[in-house]
Amino acid sequence: MSKEDIIDSATEDFWFLTQNADNDLSNIATEEHVACQTNCPKCQEPVSVSFWRNRTVEAINTLRYLHAGSKQMYLETGAKYWTLDFSQKAKYAHHPICAPAHDQFWISKTLRRKDPLFTRIDDILVLCERAEAILKTSKSHWEVKQAFVHINTARAHVGRIIGPFDELLDGVEMMAKVKSRKKESKYCSDGLPSRELMVTVPKAMDWFDRMEDWRDDAMQAVRDNLSAR
Numbered sequence: 186m187s188k189e190d191i192i193d194s195a196t197e198d199f200w201f202l203t204q205n206a207d208n209d210l211s212n213i214a215t216e217e218h219v220a221c222q223t224n225c226p227k228c229q230e231p232v233s234v235s236f237w238r239n240r241t242v243e244a245i246n247t248l249r250y251l252h253a254g255s256k257q258m259y260l261e262t263g264a265k266y267w268t269l270d271f272s273q274k275a276k277y278a279h280h281p282i283c284a285p286a287h288d289q290f291w292i293s294k295t296l297r298r299k300d301p302l303f304t305r306i307d308d309i310l311v312l313c314e315r316a317e318a319i320l321k322t323s324k325s326h327w328e329v330k331q332a333f334v335h336i337n338t339a340r341a342h343v344g345r346i347i348g349p350f351d352e353l354l355d356g357v358e359m360m361a362k363v364k365s366r367k368k369e370s371k372y373c374s375d376g377l378p379s380r381e382l383m384v385t386v387p388k389a390m391d392w393f394d395r396m397e398d399w400r401d402d403a404m405q406a407v408r409d410n411l412s413a414r
Contacts, residue, residue, distance in 0.1 A: 237329045238320055244336050245313050251343050252309045257406075258350055259306075260399065264406035266290045266357045267389045268414065270365040271381040277360055285349070286356035290392055297397045302349055305342040312339040 266274075266286055274291070277283040289302065297303050312335040319332040389407070396403040 234324065234326060234329065237326060238323060241316065241320060241329055241332055241336065244333070245316055248309055248313050248336065248339050248343070252306060252313075255306050255309075255343065255346050255350065256399070256402070259353070260403050260406040261410070262286075262350070262354045262357050263290055263392065263403060264410040265361065267385070267392070267407055268410045269357070269360055271385060273360045273363045273365055276363045277356075280356075280359070282352075282359050283356035285352045286360070289353055291388055293395070294391075296395050297399060300395075305346050309339045309342050312336070312342075 267290065274287070278287065293300070298307070316332040316335040316339075319328060319335075323329050323332065393400050393403050
């Protein structure tokens with residue numbers, strides 16, 4: 186999933202549940218059409234609670250999809266970083282555009298669940314669970330709107346995730362454009378691992394371990410990147 190896909194999905198149908206989602210307007214005696222068509226007495230019957238509940242469930246499912254897409258975006262960026270030649274990383278070791286990627290993938294020792302970079306992406310699932318808990322007992326439009334408080338907060342998190350993840354991607358793509366000076370073999374003439382392997386592999390393993398619950402997915406992302414080359 187590209188960052189454009191995530192942004193488009195995050196903004197789609199963002200404000201469909203408005204403050205007029207209840208049936209207050211449906212009781213107004215008037216010959217004129219009201220602004221909110223779904224509550225206009227002359228257009229149709231008032232929308233049922235179950236309708237808005239279903240729409241809210243759709244919003245939650247979309248958020249879960251966006252969460253998965255954001256996670257995939259990060260892991261694919263990390264996989265690309267680790268499959269770059271060491272000379273490509275070294276070329277921009279101190280470049281400001283590449284600094285976030287080096288800090289996140291090579292330098293950082295922080296476990297994923299304690300890393301501020303992942304706070305919002307983890308909160309998305311927490312907020313979805315809170316919204317779902319409200320929906321299970323919701324009997325009115327007002328209660329559905331309470332669930333949407335959590336949904337809108339989660340959607341705002343999606344927008345704030347894009348920037349930091351995009352910075353990582355920009356740095357990795359900049360390094361990828363450097364002409365590789367990689368040798369044909371990763372091993373020395375005596376069959377021992379090259380200096381590049383001896384330095385890079387332990388760092389990559391550290392990254393896998395820091396991913397905690399994402400560890401298996403991170404390893405799979407690297408395998409997929411290698412097989413695609």
